[in-house]
Amino acid sequence: MSKTDSSPDSFPEPMTEKLQSVEKEKQSVQEELELVKLQYEELKSRLLESTIINNNNLKEIQRLQQENAHLRRTPLFIASVIEISDGGTVILRQHGNNQEVLTKPSEEILQKLALGTRVAVNNSLAIVKILEKPADVRARVMEVIEAPNVDYADIGGLDEEIQEIIETVELPLTEPELFESVGIEPPKGVMLYGPPGTGKTLLAKAVARRANATFIRMSGSELVHKFIGEGAQLVRDLFQMARDKAPSIIFIDELDAVGGRRTHDGTTGSAEVNRTMMQLLAELDGFTDRGNVRIMAATNRIDMLDPAILRPGRFDRIIEVSLPDEKGRDSIFKIHTRKMTMDEDVNLEEVVKQTEGTSGADIKAIVTEAGMFAIRRRSKSVSMEDFNKAIDKVMHKETSTEPPAPSTVYA
Numbered sequence: 001m002s003k004t005d006s007s008p009d010s011f012p013e014p015m016t017e018k019l020q021s022v023e024k025e026k027q028s029v030q031e032e033l034e035l036v037k038l039q040y041e042e043l044k045s046r047l048l049e050s051t052i053i054n055n056n057n058l059k060e061i062q063r064l065q066q067e068n069a070h071l072r073r074t075p076l077f078i079a080s081v082i083e084i085s086d087g088g089t090v091i092l093r094q095h096g097n098n099q100e101v102l103t104k105p106s107e108e109i110l111q112k113l114a115l116g117t118r119v120a121v122n123n124s125l126a127i128v129k130i131l132e133k134p135a136d137v138r139a140r141v142m143e144v145i146e147a148p149n150v151d152y153a154d155i156g157g158l159d160e161e162i163q164e165i166i167e168t169v170e171l172p173l174t175e176p177e178l179f180e181s182v183g184i185e186p187p188k189g190v191m192l193y194g195p196p197g198t199g200k201t202l203l204a205k206a207v208a209r210r211a212n213a214t215f216i217r218m219s220g221s222e223l224v225h226k227f228i229g230e231g232a233q234l235v236r237d238l239f240q241m242a243r244d245k246a247p248s249i250i251f252i253d254e255l256d257a258v259g260g261r262r263t264h265d266g267t268t269g270s271a272e273v274n275r276t277m278m279q280l281l282a283e284l285d286g287f288t289d290r291g292n293v294r295i296m297a298a299t300n301r302i303d304m305l306d307p308a309i310l311r312p313g314r315f316d317r318i319i320e321v322s323l324p325d326e327k328g329r330d331s332i333f334k335i336h337t338r339k340m341t342m343d344e345d346v347n348l349e350e351v352v353k354q355t356e357g358t359s360g361a362d363i364k365a366i367v368t369e370a371g372m373f374a375i376r377r378r379s380k381s382v383s384m385e386d387f388n389k390a391i392d393k394v395m396h397k398e399t400s401t402e403p404p405a406p407s408t409v410y411a
């Protein structure tokens with residue numbers, strides 16, 4: 001054997017062994033490579049599969065988004081949740097037509113629902129959106145004053161009316177036992193009627209202050225014109241809030257907007273007003289919280305009211321708040337000029353004489369205008385001339401708008 005022979009047999013023994021082991025290693029690496037190749041192929045096909053699924057999902061999301069946007073664009077109805085069953089079925093009452101419907105919302109929406117939650121529903125009556133809490137609406141429509149800053153001393157010319165209100169509203173709140181011991185029930189609702197600006201709201205605020213009661217005001221016209229479809233619910237909320245905040249005084253301003261003679265012209269507007277009115281009557285009839293919640297209402301048009309609302313057990317005490325006479329005007333002028341610096345020449349008696357036919361609100365406007373004329377002159381004190389100009393301005397504005405004669409409207 002020559003030295004150049006390179007066959008394994010020709011290698012020395014240890015070399016041959018090494019070569020054999022390298023050969024083995026190579027084989028196992030090749031096998032591993034095959035395995036990895038297989039795994040790679042499998043992963044590749046799985047990736048392809050996932051990409052297809054992903055694409056399909058993206059398409060579905062896009063479709064649902066379009067559908068959702070469409071549903072939100074179409075007119076929606078407002079409804080309130082009135083029942084939630086264990087199985088996740090929900091009964092809604094649609095505002096406007098009061099129809100009750102059964103629906104099964106998605107789990108996500110269901111989590112956010114509670115009794116009374118307001119929702120928007122689409123044509124198929126599926127819940128599309130959850131609306132703000134009714135409390136937020138209540139805050140917008142109701143004026144709630146925990147401690148009004150008006151006192152009887154701030155009201156001029158209404159001494160008899162104040163006396164009547166003390167007996168019918170204040171005493172039942174402050175000394176309910178008086179009524180119990182005599183065995184009579186105080187009137188449930190007290191109605192104030194008379195021309196605008198004569199102090200009806202002032203009376204209600206002042207009695208609330210005296211009785212340490214929360215004053216809750218709701219405007220009848222806002223109720224039916226601004227919160228269409230929600231009037232009846234808001235009346236319910238109003239009485240609930242009064243109970244929650246008792247002792248309290250509910251004051252419904254412009255009651256004629258809600259409690260006008262019922263019309264049956266078939267329009268949605270009149271149906272809405274009727275529903276609100278029916279709810280008000282139901283609340284008045286079902287109202288048993290004697291003593292700590294009192295109800296007052298005001299109207300400029302008592303002739304327009306539905307007689308049903310004036311029936312015993314409802315607004316059965318009617319107090320007229322008319323335009324002030326000379327004595328009344330005198331005390332109202334004194335109230336509003338209490339803090340005013342006036343020249344010595346100011347003759348309030350004369351001012352009172354010149355202002356026949358004005359309301360308390362007009363008198364307040366005259367006093368403010370007189371003050372403005374003084375400020376315009378850079379004077380620190382108001383003169384008789386300022387008053388004369390103010391009377392002319394306020395009273396002239398009134399006559400130029402030609403309002404109907406008070407006696408024909410308010411009698």
Ligand SMILES: Nc1ncnc2c1ncn2[C@@H]1O[C@H](COP(=O)(O)OP(=O)(O)OP(=O)(O)O)[C@@H](O)[C@H]1O
Nearest residue numbers: 154155156196197198199200201202332360361364
């Ligand atoms: N009798 C009064 N004494 C003192 N101020 C008065 C009197 N009446 C009206 N005013 C003044 O006019 C303002 C408006 O009065 P108020 O809101 O009480 O009238 P109203 O009768 O409720 O009117 P409306 O029917 O328009 O709601 C009061 O804030 C007050 O400044």
